[in-house]
Amino acid sequence: MDNRIVIANCGAISFLVGLLYSTDTRLQANAVTALLNLSINNNKKTAIINADAIEPLIYVLQTGSPDARENSAATLFSLSVIEENKVKIGRSGAIQPLVDLLGIGTPRGRKDAATALFNLSIFNENEARIVQAGAVKYLVELMDPAAGMVDKAVAVLSNLATIPEGRVAIGQEGGIPVLVEVVELGSARVKENAAAALLQLCPSSNRFCNMVLQEGAVPPLVALSQSGTPRAREKAQVLLSYFRNQRNAGQG
Structure with a gap:
């Protein structure tokens, strides 16, 4: 950690950013990995952004070796922890290559891309960009437990479900059955995010709403309403009460 501060203070950042365009793939990979390590220090995140690193990082994300692409995605995630960087990264064209990595990357590359997309999706303006880039299809695929990424995929989907185009894409890409399955079988945090997504979709x-009911969502939601995290219990109770009101209105 001490060395990171010394290296950055010696003026290394701008040289490392320049090396991201290197045609020597090993040099490019080392430069992006060094920037990733420097970006862990919060004070250096701003220095990296101020050195105009976003476009070169996107270049690595599109053209680098698998290792370099992973570390570029991880660096963008690290930089996007700072609020104003979410805006800059989202507007810079990083979202499409991150989504591409989500689809075709190595397991670690996909995780890094999903984590970066989650951070970016917290800023409203980026949600539509993530949907338009085709992320929902990949996120639904990554909800297969075998991928080892259910928690990250559901967290991003839960954010995307807050906008109309996100909800449409989740419905079209077969997201509803897997969300219901996660409410039944996921970890406490994953169940909470899945219930939050369903609560956006049903009303x-x-x-x-009918698809959610046909997938057998009521029993796992009842269980969640009794034994989930406080936030999950609240979401499940609101959903169950919504279903009851719909049924009563139909009978009336």
Whole structure:
């Protein structure tokens, strides 16, 4: 940690950013890895952004070796921890290559891309960009427990479900059955995020509401309403009460 501060204070950042365009793949990979390590220090995140690193990092994300692409995604994630950087990175064109990495990257590359996309999706303006870049299809695929990424995929989907185009994409890409499955089988935090996504989907569309019910969501939601985290219990109770009101209205 001490060395990171010394290296950055010696003026290394701008030289490392320049090396991201190197045609020597090993040099490029070492430069991006060094920037990733420097970015762990909060004070250096701003220095990296101020050295105009975003475009070169996107270049590595698109053209680098698998290792370099992973570390570029991880660096963008690290930089996006700072609020104003979420805006800059989202507007710079980083989202499409991050989504591409989500689809075709190594397991670690996919995790780094998903984590970066989660951070970026916290800023409203980026949500539509992430949906338009085709992320929902990959996120639904990554909800397969075998991928080892259910928690990250559900966290991003839960943010994307807050906008109309996100909800439409989740419905179209087969996201509803897997969200219901996660409410039943996921970890406490994952169940909470899945319930949050369903709570966005059901009131927005009768068709989605019926799909959720047909997938057998009520028993796992009842269980969640009794034994989940406080936030998950609240979401499950609101959903169950919504289903009851819909049923009563239908009978009336």
